[in-house]
Amino acid sequence: MKKNTKEKYQFQSETKQLLHLMIHSLYSNKEIFIRELISNASDAINKMKFNILSNKIHKTNYKEYIRIIINKKEKKIVISDNGIGMTKDEIINNLGMIANSGTKKFLSELPKEHSKINQLIGNFGVGFYSTFIVSQTVIVKTKHIDEQESNYGVLWESQGQGEYFIEKIKKENHGTDVEIYLKETEIEFLEDWKIKSIIKKYSDHISAPIEIQEYNQKNKTFSWIQVNKGKALWKLKKTDITKNEYQEFYKNLTNDIHEPISWMHSTIEGTYEYTYLLYIPSKLTWNILDPENKKSGLKLYIKKIYIMDDVNQFLPNYLRFIKGVLDTNSLPINISREILQNNNITQKIKNTITKKILKFIHQLSLNDDQKYKIFWKEFGLIFKEGIAEDIQNQEIIASLLRFSSIQTNSEQQTLSLETYIQNMHEKQKKIYFLIAENYEAASTSPHLEIFRKNNIDVLLLSERIDEWMMNYLTTFKNKTFQSINKIDQESEKLFYTDQNIKITTKIKTLLHDIEEILKKNIISAQISQRLTESPAILLSDKNSVSSHMLKLFAATGKKIPAIKYTLQINPKHPLIKKIIQITEIKKRKLWIQMLFDQALLSEQGSLKNPNHFIKTINKLLIEQ
Numbered sequence: 001m002k003k004n005t006k007e008k009y010q011f012q013s014e015t016k017q018l019l020h021l022m023i024h025s026l027y028s029n030k031e032i033f034i035r036e037l038i039s040n041a042s043d044a045i046n047k048m049k050f051n052i053l054s055n056k057i058h059k060t061n062y063k064e065y066i067r068i069i070i071n072k073k074e075k076k077i078v079i080s081d082n083g084i085g086m087t088k089d090e091i092i093n094n095l096g097m098i099a100n101s102g103t104k105k106f107l108s109e110l111p112k113e114h115s116k117i118n119q120l121i122g123n124f125g126v127g128f129y130s131t132f133i134v135s136q137t138v139i140v141k142t143k144h145i146d147e148q149e150s151n152y153g154v155l156w157e158s159q160g161q162g163e164y165f166i167e168k169i170k171k172e173n174h175g176t177d178v179e180i181y182l183k184e185t186e187i188e189f190l191e192d193w194k195i196k197s198i199i200k201k202y203s204d205h206i207s208a209p210i211e212i213q214e215y216n217q218k219n220k221t222f223s224w225i226q227v228n229k230g231k232a233l234w235k236l237k238k239t240d241i242t243k244n245e246y247q248e249f250y251k252n253l254t255n256d257i258h259e260p261i262s263w264m265h266s267t268i269e270g271t272y273e274y275t276y277l278l279y280i281p282s283k284l285t286w287n288i289l290d291p292e293n294k295k296s297g298l299k300l301y302i303k304k305i306y307i308m309d310d311v312n313q314f315l316p317n318y319l320r321f322i323k324g325v326l327d328t329n330s331l332p333i334n335i336s337r338e339i340l341q342n343n344n345i346t347q348k349i350k351n352t353i354t355k356k357i358l359k360f361i362h363q364l365s366l367n368d369d370q371k372y373k374i375f376w377k378e379f380g381l382i383f384k385e386g387i388a389e390d391i392q393n394q395e396i397i398a399s400l401l402r403f404s405s406i407q408t409n410s411e412q413q414t415l416s417l418e419t420y421i422q423n424m425h426e427k428q429k430k431i432y433f434l435i436a437e438n439y440e441a442a443s444t445s446p447h448l449e450i451f452r453k454n455n456i457d458v459l460l461l462s463e464r465i466d467e468w469m470m471n472y473l474t475t476f477k478n479k480t481f482q483s484i485n486k487i488d489q490e491s492e493k494l495f496y497t498d499q500n501i502k503i504t505t506k507i508k509t510l511l512h513d514i515e516e517i518l519k520k521n522i523i524s525a526q527i528s529q530r531l532t533e534s535p536a537i538l539l540s541d542k543n544s545v546s547s548h549m550l551k552l553f554a555a556t557g558k559k560i561p562a563i564k565y566t567l568q569i570n571p572k573h574p575l576i577k578k579i580i581q582i583t584e585i586k587k588r589k590l591w592i593q594m595l596f597d598q599a600l601l602s603e604q605g606s607l608k609n610p611n612h613f614i615k616t617i618n619k620l621l622i623e624q
């Protein structure tokens with residue numbers, strides 16, 4: 001690069017898009033640009049410290065700082081750090097394009113509504129570009145520590161539209177200065193007190209000193225005044241931290257604009273030493289349901305030095321919605337993700353933290369119904385994965401599950417297994433559940449009729465994960481789970497004996513005919529003790545897969561043999577009474593086929609050949 005020549009570059013198109021969005025969506029919260037710039041300065045300082053500690057950089061007496069100068073005359077704010085700095089290539093990569101694939105995905109999935117964009121952007125690190133909300137020009141002057149020997153650094157300049165410029169400049173020290181030339185409308189940021197209060201609000205916990213330049217009228221001298229407390233919040237005593245500080249720290253850490261539901265903060269001493277400050281958010285973040293997303297919201301610090309983000313090694317997958325900080329003295333500073341993965345210490349810490357979190361959530365469920373409802377609504381779906389993932393803690397996880405049921409009579413899941421057991425019928429031994437395509441289908445299923453009649457509650461499950469979960473959840477407090485669409489002699493005996501149905505020869509003949517006609521589809525035909533309103537129902541064998549599972553398999557393209565059902569009929573139903581009267585073979589066949597299709601439709605929620613079913617029905621209707 002020749003000296004004093006400006007090179008012109010174009011922003012990558014995603015960057016332009018992000019810039020545009022940012023400027024238009026975040027205007028009401030524009031002060032966060034200070035937080036973002038300080039956070040970047042602090043990251044750069046941490047990188048310095050990290051490299052010194054792991055002997056990649058040799059430097060004694062490193063004294064970090066973040067410094068702010070307000071220049072009223074030029075309507076300019078300068079935020080400087082003596083962190084690691086950037087090379088020319090780095091500055092092009094870091095400020096000229098969005099390298100992060102998560103960000104690209106985020107942009108491609110943005111909703112159309114403006115209010116939603118606002119919320120999403122709040123959930124997502126807005127970063128350096130937020131400076132353009134308030135500035136007409138931003139100049140970054142930087143020099144990487146590796147180029148310490150040279151007299152030169154790099155200047156980057158942009159107006160936040162389509163392009164930016166790069167120029168070689170003289171720069172003595174490593175680190176970065178960000179110069180913000182404010183728009184005419186934003187000069188309120190030139191007030192000392194304003195900047196100080198923003199720093200207090202967002203960046204108090206940043207461990208590097210944040211100093212602001214003050215002019216002493218009397219002595220006509222400048223001096224640096226430290227604004228932030230400058231201590232890692234999690235290292236302070238609980239009693240020294242206010243609720244507000246905990247909340248602001250959370251927002252700062254996660255970029256979430258919502259208050260967290262609750263947090264847990266503790267230091268463990270003993271063989272391994274660590275401190276954790278963990279939060280339960282009050283909103284699901286946009287990417288957390290993504291099954292590909294293996295990230296967790298945990299940041300790892302070692303001896304107060306930031307090491308890495310998204311350390312999923314310390315939390316089980318089903319707790320990936322938890323956000324916070326883990327700081328330990330028991331791991332070496334230059335640890336890599338791979339080593340973390342197979343590390344004994346990691347495993348031990350993970351086990352302890354998992355238990356603590358579960359206990360904490362359990363306390364929440366006992367003490368704060370309102371908050372627990374929010375927790376379950378937002379994270380219940382993810383939390384359910386724990387039943388299969390964490391067999392060791394299954395009992396406590398199961399006790400935290402919430403369900404819809406006949407009794408709750410609502411799609412909102414509020415019933416715990418403990419309450420279910422307390423309300424069980426005196427003769428009832430098992431926990432009954434039904435899995436269906438959706439809540440509507442579950443709550444209106446004919447399988448429920450006899451249970452309703454006997455006043456026995458049934459859990460209604462209709463989320464995608466439920467079938468899978470129930471394969472792992474077989475008992476709770478010594479009670480076994482029983483799917484009510486499967487044949488179960490024990491329950492039949494318990495509840496259905498009060499019905500006395502006479503099995504006449506006509507009924508016997510009908511059962512025989514049904515078995516004959518539906519040979520290919522069913523194992524047998526029986527009289528049902530369970531039905532009160534429906535004419536017929538299908539039950540699957542104790543060991544067979546359920547209809548719902550079959551559908552899930554079908555969706556993945558796997559072929560498995562069709563389920564053979566048992567068809568049960570309700571002889572008291574007018575439709576069955578009618579069929580019994582029909583003697584003409586052809587007609588009887590049609591009716592029986594229709595009866596089966598109807599039961600199948602109710603069981604599976606759809607038919608392979610709906611047109612065939614409609615034709616049969618139409619034929620029967622015309623013949624009336």
Ligand code: ADP
Pocket residue numbers: 036040041043044081083084085086094095125126127128129175176
């Ligand atoms: P993020 O901090 O989430 O990575 P930003 O948009 O805030 O995103 O910053 C983009 C990148 O620019 C940073 O990752 C970092 O590499 C670089 N950067 C920004 N500010 C500085 C700085 N003061 N010193 C060194 N590098 C910086």
Ligand code: MG
Pocket residue numbers: 036039040127128
């Ligand atoms: Mg940043």
